[in-house]
Amino acid sequence: MTARISRWPGVELSAADLNERKVTQTRFRPDAKYAWSAGEAMSRFLAELQNGRLIARSCRRCERILFPPRMFCEECFRPTDEWIFIQDTGTIETFSVSYLDTDAKRIAEPILVGVVSLDGASPKMGMMHFFGEMTKDEIRIGMRVKAEWRPPRERQGSVLDIRYFRPLRKGEQ
Amino acid sequence: MRVGIIGVGMTAFRPSTPEYNWxxxxxxxxxxxxxxxxxNPREDVDSFLTCAEDYYEGFGIFDEFVPDQLGAALRPTCTVSGDGLQGLANAYMQIQTGLIDVAVVEAHSKASDIVTLDGVIEHALDPIWNKPLGAHPFVVAGLEADAYLRxxxxxxxxxxxxxxxxxxxxxxxPLAAYGAAVEVEDAMRSPERFAPLRALDISNPADGCVVLVxxxxxxxxxxxxxxxxxRGVGWASDSPSLETRDWSDAAYARIAAEMAYRLAKVRRPATEIDVAEIDDRFSYKELQHLESLGLxxxxxxxxxxxxxxxxxxxxxxxxVSGGSLGCGNVFEATGLHRAAEVALQLRGDAGVxxxxxxxxxxxxxxRFIPSATGAVAVLGVGG
Structure with missing residues (x-):
């Protein structure tokens, strides 16, 4: 229906009209800055990322390896027990091919994002990340992947210390 | 049907808690x-309520991150965007429906995570009427204190x-963040902030969490x-406009109290109430609220x-807890902390x-600056 309307009634406003203050307006830039304490579990997790390692917590009661690590088990509602390193390889659980950037602009090369369940953690535990060294036609659920880490000097204790997950290479498993 | 508090849990209140995340x-x-x-929260609780304001947390849809640490994963959970006592009132009503038997109410403050606390509070002012003036938001408390004293x-x-x-x-x-032997003279000579309020008239922020069952x-x-x-709950909001308020009278507290007293069948609060925990985030508020509550x-x-x-x-x-001046301003956890304190006093578990x-x-x-919103709960034992 709207496709048949070529001209809407009224005066359209452009960004320039707003910038030139042709429109009555009130501007305010909120001064809202936060610095969250990462806490016991996440602090260790981020520190280990800088070492190029992924760390989890175990719960003795439900016998799960919880990743990302947390100090409490949400199933059993009790403190978790031990730190355990897991592998940086895993399996693609789900993915999406994103044709729009965060500003809703169309991008030429689509971004591949998804969730990887990691080897060594309990089933369905892993991380959301980018995928690289594969095309949108090659990516598939169940694909085996490995973390591509930034060089140690560039790591900052962030999930971006992993650049993306890439397909396993020959000899890797 | 009666509804009771059967569990009280609190962390210590501290100016900052870098060792823990929220x-x-x-x-x-x-x-x-x-x-x-x-x-056991995984079996015995029917409903979980958390009280939070996303803007204090610093991220959206805060309640999405709540279930794990509350034992509420895959259970009915919701958020009241308000003070903990408003959450308590909602949990009370949920139980009164007869649909559930046990509810958990949570409220917390991680104010130390907020780098620009004044800026976050300022953002609550009316964007067209008041914010362009650029005044510190606590000026609102100064205006009210001045009117109240006069x-x-x-x-x-x-x-x-x-x-x-x-x-x-x-x-x-032992849970309080700001216990101190302060002389009346010290308070009267502390630096002027928002006249007639001085530095010591203003509570300082604290982190902490309160959970009631x-x-x-x-x-x-x-x-x-x-x-x-x-025995009774009540809540009310005055017009948000700073320009049409009474200023001397906390009408929201008076109306909230009338509602709670009516439910609790309290007819003469001044003689029937034995202990009171009153919002004192600015010193004058304790006195103003006591009058609004008929105490x-x-x-x-x-x-x-x-x-x-x-x-x-x-x-x-x-x-007796020390209030917000003594324990710290724990934002949306303020009311729930006070209900917890009253419950401990009535149970005989308030220690020294x-x-x-x-x-x-x-x-x-x-509900703090610049709100004119408040809640009241009347608690009792025996009978």
Missing amino acids: KELMFEAASRAYADAEI VTRTSPKALAMVVAKNHGNALKN LASERAAKKLHSNPVWI AKKGDAGKRVMRGDYGAEGRLPVN RQLDRVRTGVAQSW
């Missing part, structure tokens, strides 16, 4: 509450008495608990605090600050 803080308070109630002919010394009393009370509260009378019996009954005649609260009526040994102990012969208490909260 989830770990919540896990500690929840663990304490469930141990106190002797329940209309009620209250001496500024009364405010200093509130400051000294609450910081002193906090010395007996509520149960229907039937469930409380089944769980062999000894409940503190929620003092208008203009009398200042005289009575100077007579010592509101001390732990006085006729009506007010903020335990009062004698207290059977009915009132907890009251205000």
